Amino acid sequence: MGKMDFYTILWADLMIMRRRMTRYLVTTLVSPILYLFAFGWGLGRDISIEGASYLDFVIPGIIALTAMNSSFVGAGARLNVDRLFFRSFDEFLMVPISTLSLVFGKAMIGVFRGLVSSIAFLAVALLLSPTFSLGPLFLVSLVLTCLSFSFLGVLAALLAKSHEDMNTFSSLILLPMTFLAGTFFSLSQVSGALKLGLYVLPLTHSSLCLRAAALNQPFPWTSFVVICLFVFLFLAASIATLRQISE
Template sequence: MDAYNILWADLVTLKRHWSRYLITTLMSPLLYLVAFGWGLGRSINLNGTSYLEFVIPGIIALTAMTTSFNGASTRLNVDRLYYKSFDECLMAPIGLPSMLMGKAMIGVVRGLMSSFVFIAVAFLIAPTIHIGSPFLVGLLLTCLTFAFLGVLAALLARSHEDMATFASLILMPMTFLGGTFFSLSQVPSGLKYALYALPLTHSSLFLRAAALDQPLPWTSLLILLVFFAAFLAGGMVVLRRISI
């Protein structure tokens, strides 16, 4: 209940501007879909799968990453550094775990909302995509992982420019190197191991396998869970430090 009380204010803001939010967050994935799925990949076939079907799960993972991260980090960053209202939240009789969860859950809500709308659009283009329980579990874990990463980044940021720097150095490389638009089997061995260190890589692998009804890489789901636990623990450490 304490976490929901923290989340409630962000939900009210989202309710007022949900249409504008969806238009803004869906623009990039739709452009990726047109440019890579229909443009560059029209005649490409990967192991019996059209490139369009191959790239859609990757774009879903990318959408979940960016919207969950930005949804959790932007509001918290503004509250901390501009409005200075986060200090008042810290003085409220609410436990730090509930505070952390409440600030992260708005990112999860935004990530799931944008992802489900994009999935609805993807079904019109590629109706053979399979959306089952494993896919939904992987999508939820992806949103949780990057929402808590967003909270951690916002807690560590000392200025608004720090968030832009973090996005450029962390999110941008994952966007194009996390297995979203290409198969890791085509990457040299040395680079492949480096790409497996990115959480988006494992999200893309698991969601793609689930969507294409292929054998599920449970190791990737486990690694994604480890990233989630690490970002959660990191957020708690930083939150305890700044609340003293």
């Protein structure tokens, strides 16, 4: 992977984001802050779950959710517009840039957006619950979460045939994960086949890792490995899809 190729692709998207940073932060924080006040501070103020207050329990889940949405949209929506509206993505396919550099360059803007959004929300959440442990495992889990959903966003944008396809993908894949991946409830409350199905969702493992690291609970190393596998799976699928498009 050419280092300068990677930076060149990422730099253009970073410059666009820098000009819109204030507007981006305002719009990206609306949903997680509403979730925080509605579920954590409102409905769950007097509830305890897994040895912690519901507010402490739900904040890591909302961080995982914020990272998912911001990373996916940051990488996928931008690439979708470049491919299908501006047609500028075709220019990258004509220059001698490796497929790996191109996928990484387009995905890293999603990672950057996901981290910015998650850290901004965390700063707000710490005002309400300043008891979190922000150690290395928390930060690594957050970066891996952003990576996995950024590559998923790139993959979805490469497969999309229209702008509506991205909305359909979000409705069928991201929206169910928002409410079913252990973001707002404990998986110990679910049994049977449904519980097994929830463990198929990448956001489930992100929520488990971030929650355990933030609350100093036993860390779920199996979920950590699963997140890594999702990163490589979405990366490999994106590279394979891009090579098909380039042929």
